[in-house]
Ligand code: SF4
């Protein structure tokens with residue numbers, strides 16, 4: 001075991017290997033507030049990568065309904081329960097959230113999946129995990145769209161709390177792919193060293209020649225994003241559509257492009273990019289990169305279950321209508337600030353949120369051109385002024401990809417075409 005710095009936990013932690021960080025890291029920010037659960041992303045991935053025999057149960061990209069749902073079923077409840085059993089009552093955060101990029105969410109004082117395994121006597125393997133059953137893999141989304149009802153009363157929804165900020169009866173859609181973690185549990189657990197993290201973009205891949213199907217990665221990944229294929233007897237996982245990210249897909253014309261699941265998103269919740277890293281794995285200050293801005297400046301986007309310790313590179317803008325205790329266990333101590341900042345967006349945040357899904361090319365930098373005032377009023381009880389600013393997106397070569405405004409353009413149909421479609 002080596003000691004590595006995990007900035008999401010605000011401390012050093014034990015990991016199987018020493019830290020090795022890519023120049024740029026594949027990362028994404030999903031805005032849960034916008035997801036409509038249409039599953040277009042799920043099918044875009046399925047029809048690209050997992051439509052063959054032996055892959056029937058595989059959903060590299062999936063969307064599950066929280067709090068009830070999960071694919072495989074109950075994946076998060078099961079791993080969190082195992083961690084709690086390994087460290088009863090100790091899975092807590094200390095310290096304060098702050099602007100310090102080394103410790104933005106305070107300090108996690110509990111045990112990660114790597115440390116909890118070491119605490120067992122004797123350690124079971126390299127990572128605390130479990131193998132889901134076939135039934136848990138086989139039935140995604142079963143009975144999922146059921147909101148949490150009135151507590152203790154069967155089939156009854158709570159009639160109070162149907163207004164923001166918090167609903168008493170609630171659910172939300174959680175879209176998930178592999179997080180291409182900075183400390184991948186799948187990689188740590190593989191006895192064949194068949195899993196590797198690419199130095200150019202941090203994408204985590206399984207070498208299909210090297211894998212012998214021991215399923216240690218399936219057991220170890222706390223997000224359950226490594227999957228075993230019975231007919232080839234090897235494991236497979238999300239490959240982050242790497243030909244698109246590399247710009248080698250015929251469609252991308254040499255320019256780095258977002259993955260299929262991102263590009264197909266109907267709700268425009270998905271923004272993916274590549275963030276520059278420092279030598280210790282923290283994010284290099286890159287103020288005009290939209291992902292850096294959302295995570296470290298606006299502080300509206302948080303990692304999914306950071307306490308697991310893999311340093312996931314998937315970030316989420318939490319749903320604003322959901323009770324905080326549920327969000328805290330899922331996204332850590334940054335939730336209050338993230339929801340507050342999202343509910344009261346400043347001028348820059350409002351502009352950056354317009355970057356979502358205007359293009360399939362990866363955005364490296366944005367600029368804002370100030371526009372005229374278009375609205376003055378109240379939002380959630382506070383004074384608000386809106387400006388029709390223009391946000392401009394630039395690609396890897398510094399060239400403009402697109403520009404868009406806060407206000408949607410209004411097109412008035414000419415009289416000649418008034419009655420035509
Ligand atoms: S989410 Fe799971 S499969 Fe993906 S890199 Fe992290 S540990 Fe590995």
Ligand code: SF4
Nearest residue numbers: 035038039041265267
């Ligand atoms: S395509 Fe977008 S809106 Fe539809 S389920 Fe997927 S993430 Fe949600």
